[in-house]
Amino acid sequence: MEKKKTKQFKIFRFNPKTDKRHYFDTFDVPYEAGMTVLQALNYIQRNLDGSLAYRSSCREGICGSCAMHINGKYCLACETQVIHVKGTVTIRPMAHLDIIKDLVVDMNPFFEKLKAIKPYLIPGDPDEGAERIQTQDERAYLNTLVDCILCGACYASCAVNGFDEDYLGPAALAKVNRFFMDSRDKADEQRLALVSDEHGVFRCHTLFNCQVVCPKNVNPTANIANLKRQIIARSLTVKFSKKGM
Amino acid sequence: MGNRGRNVGLAFHWYLQRITAIILMIGLFVHFYVIHFTIDRPITFEKVQARLLSPGWLIFDSILLIAVIYHALRGFYNVICDYNPRESVKKIVSWCLTVLGIFLIIYGIYILIPFTQVGGV
Numbered sequence: 001m002e003k004k005k006t007k008q009f010k011i012f013r014f015n016p017k018t019d020k021r022h023y024f025d026t027f028d029v030p031y032e033a034g035m036t037v038l039q040a041l042n043y044i045q046r047n048l049d050g051s052l053a054y055r056s057s058c059r060e061g062i063c064g065s066c067a068m069h070i071n072g073k074y075c076l077a078c079e080t081q082v083i084h085v086k087g088t089v090t091i092r093p094m095a096h097l098d099i100i101k102d103l104v105v106d107m108n109p110f111f112e113k114l115k116a117i118k119p120y121l122i123p124g125d126p127d128e129g130a131e132r133i134q135t136q137d138e139r140a141y142l143n144t145l146v147d148c149i150l151c152g153a154c155y156a157s158c159a160v161n162g163f164d165e166d167y168l169g170p171a172a173l174a175k176v177n178r179f180f181m182d183s184r185d186k187a188d189e190q191r192l193a194l195v196s197d198e199h200g201v202f203r204c205h206t207l208f209n210c211q212v213v214c215p216k217n218v219n220p221t222a223n224i225a226n227l228k229r230q231i232i233a234r235s236l237t238v239k240f241s242k243k244g245m
Numbered sequence: 246m247g248n249r250g251r252n253v254g255l256a257f258h259w260y261l262q263r264i265t266a267i268i269l270m271i272g273l274f275v276h277f278y279v280i281h282f283t284i285d286r287p288i289t290f291e292k293v294q295a296r297l298l299s300p301g302w303l304i305f306d307s308i309l310l311i312a313v314i315y316h317a318l319r320g321f322y323n324v325i326c327d328y329n330p331r332e333s334v335k336k337i338v339s340w341c342l343t344v345l346g347i348f349l350i351i352y353g354i355y356i357l358i359p360f361t362q363v364g365g366v
Contacts, residue, residue, distance in 0.1 A: 160327075163327055163328060163329060164327070164329050165329070166329075196255065196256060197255065198255055198326065202255050202256065202259045203326075228259070231256050232256055232259070232260045235256045235257060235260075236260075
């Protein structure tokens with residue numbers, strides 16, 4: 001029987017309760033075509049080192065739990081094939097978030113910011129129990145915008161989040177645009193006011209990191225650009241079409 | 246998370262910096278082309294004066310001067326803000342840069358004046 005090939009995994013390790021500083025552990029993992037980085041992590045945890053901590057759930061790119069830094073890029077471990085990663089697979093946790101243990105980070109700041117932008121529909125008029133009608137075109141426009149799985153890859157890849165802890169971040173700002181562009185939402189001014197301060201859209205340096213790493217092609221950069229355009233247009237009292245994005 | 250609210254001034258400055266960037270892109274190209282390719286060497290006071298006696302060129306250079314100073318100082322202020330300083334530091338930096346900007350614009354225009362007077366000053 002043919003012996004399986006092995007791949008070297010270099011994994012970031014840090015336990016704030018016991019370690020003074022982080023270090024990397026190296027593991028050799030047997031792999032074959034089709035194996036994902038997440039499966040490799042499962043292998044390591046079950047066979048080589050049971051103390052390795054990481055998050056995962058759905059294993060199919062839907063839950064967004066397993067976002068991590070793999071060989072220089074933030075991506076979902078469950079969507080990254082081992083065979084496609086060249087050389088040693090180096091895995092680090094997501095940046096700009098406190099480490100709880102190894103690859104597990106504290107996502108609270110990320111979700112606090114998401115909560116701050118009111119990530120729900122604000123219809124404006126009283127609910128009369130009737131459906132809020134939306135045309136197929138209006139809904140089709142939201143197709144990509146609603147795909148965000150809140151993995152946080154954009155947040156970790158954004159350099160601005162590194163030095164401004166109050167910056168809302170690409171995911172929250174893209175979510176503002178998602179509701180702003182929704183024809184049923186009537187809180188335009190409220191939403192734009194939430195993101196037009198110095199920790200909002202104008203702090204974005206348009207680095208495109210968030211666009212590159214987003215596993216769902218949400219393109220936060222374009223969403224942020226649309227919000228900037230809308231704020232400027234309203235400041236100049238020019239009415240732009242919401243579909244000007 | 247601090248209080249969030251509309252900041253019209255921020256939007257205005259952001260927009261103005263984009264507008265001055267466009268002015269700089271076009272203006273600097275014209276400036277370099279005129280200085281390096283249309284004036285015979287050596288460049289003398291008289292040759293520059295001959296160009297600046299035209300009101301069009303004077304307006305062009307004045308706009309370029311204001312755009313360069315605004316764009317550079319606002320960019321510098323943004324770099325400072327990226328380091329997330331205290332509100333008081335931001336205010337001091339903002340005032341200092343405003344004073345510096347006004348001084349540089351007045352000084353720049355003051356330098357242009359001799360070129361606009363026939364026979365020099």
